Amino acid sequence: xxxxxxxxxxxxxxxxxxxxxxxxxxxxxxxxxxxxxxxxxxxxxxxxxxxxxxxxxxxxxxxxxxxxxxxxxxxxxxxxxxxxxxxxxxxxxxxx
Numbered sequence: 001x002x003x004x005x006x007x008x009x010x011x012x013x014x015x016x017x018x019x020x021x022x023x024x025x026x027x028x029x030x031x032x033x034x035x036x037x038x039x040x041x042x043x044x045x046x047x048x049x050x051x052x053x054x055x056x057x058x059x060x061x062x063x064x065x066x067x068x069x070x071x072x073x074x075x076x077x078x079x080x081x082x083x084x085x086x087x088x089x090x091x092x093x094x095x096x
Contacts, residue, residue, distance in 0.1 A: 036086035037069045049091040052083050
């Protein structure tokens, strides 16, 4: 079934069925996000240069703390933020 077909079928659902569907979709999304974070958690360490997509586009910073599913990233003068591991990408730094 394609996404367009699913969207068309959703139009025919009752309100109660839409609420149930919404809860199911959110639950699946949370599980996938957790799995993505868990897979990424072993790949980052303190001092790693990373990037992520923030509200204003690509942001770059340095990891200052690694938690179970999130990392604290210092954005060099813009503050420190807690970012989900699944949203981070390592940035290659040139050797000095």
